[in-house]
Amino acid sequence: MDNRYLALRHIVEYGSFSAAADELRCSQSAVSQMIASLEKELDVTLLNRQRGGCTLTEEGRQLYPLIERYVEDGLRIRERTDEILGLDTGVIRMGTIASISAHWLPGLISGFQQRHPNVRFVLHQGDYTTIQEWIHNGTIDFGFINPAAARDVQTITIKRGAMLAVLPQGHPLAALDRVPLAALAKEPMILLEEGHYSEPLEAFASIGLKPNVRLRIHDDYSIMTMVEAGLGFSILAELILHRTSTNYRIVLRPTDPPVDRTIAIAYADRDRLPLAARRFIEHLRSNIDALP
Known part of the structure; x- marks a missing residue:
């Protein structure tokens, strides 16, 4: 593959020549020469070089999707060559969500790298929509989604977990052992943005209700802070609340009816997954009972 x-x-990705040089383990001047050579060959200026960093020019933005696909194909050729040669190397590109990043992946990656120390991981954190977009355009090998959100991807269901109502301390509904969704529908809601599919919204819709969504936020931890401040309630996966809820002045309660979340691994085609990705999926599935 052309390293340019x-x-x-x-x-x-990093916004600077120096960071790119560090990633490629070469000098900044060498990176500058590569880009100058590429721009000369293509007869187009690809980058705006500014003191605050580098951005793509308009021509660069139009070409970049093709360039990114070329780079991904080149990296996959390298990985496939390693597989043919019998080398236990490779890069695992994974799409993940916050709760899994925080509570599943540290232990899973650590255990996997004990057996395969040369495999590197690249994690992209997103939601059910962006993860599938990354699968479709080849940015990642596989990702974690709810199988009910799947669009034109294959899935393997991994685990099912509860979701809990998150309320400010002192909220009247916090005195209940189980909080009715009908009561929550009347309260301001802070919704975790998960893309085109949301387990809480589906739960409300299943009983003919529409919650009063005031805020949509991508980050679970920011939501807990806002609930703590009394800006509304939320419904989050018990997994993300597993060890962090004690750091916030919030109350957790199951809902009536219950809300749950199913997590699956999604990919475009299992037969085309790199060997390292297939091995990691096997490692995850063999350790699923030990995951919270």
Whole structure:
């Protein structure tokens, strides 16, 4: 693969020539020469070079999707070559969500790297929609989604877990052992933005209700802070609340009817997954009972 395109991707990703040079383990001047050579060959200026960092020009933005696909194909060729040669190397590109990043992946990655120390991980954190977009465009090998949210991807169901109502301390509904969704529907809600599919919204819709969503936020921890401040309630996965809820002045309660979340691994085609990704999925499935 032409390393000039890889250098360009690192510059776009990190916003600077120096960071790209660090990633490629070469000098900044070498990266500058690569980009200058590429721009001369294509007869187009790809980057705006500014004191605050580098951004793509309009021509660069139009070309970049093709360049990114070329880089991904080149990296996969390298990985496939390693597999053919019998080398236990590779890069696992994974799409994940906050609760899994915080509570599943540290132990899973640590255990996997004890057996396969040369495999590297690249994690992209998003939601059910962006993770599937990354699968479709080849940015990631696989990702974690709710199978009910799947669109044109294959899935393997992994685990099912509860979701809990998150309320400010002192809220009248916090005195109940189980909080009716009908009562919550009247309260201001802070919704975790999960893309085109949301387990709490589906739960409300199943009983003919629509909650009063005041805020939509991508980050579970920010939501807990806002609930703590009395801005509303939320419904979050018990997994994300497993060890962090004690850091906030909030109350957790099951709902009536219950809300749950199913997590699956999603990918485009299992037969085309890199060997390292397939091995990691096998490692995850063999350790699923030990996961919270």
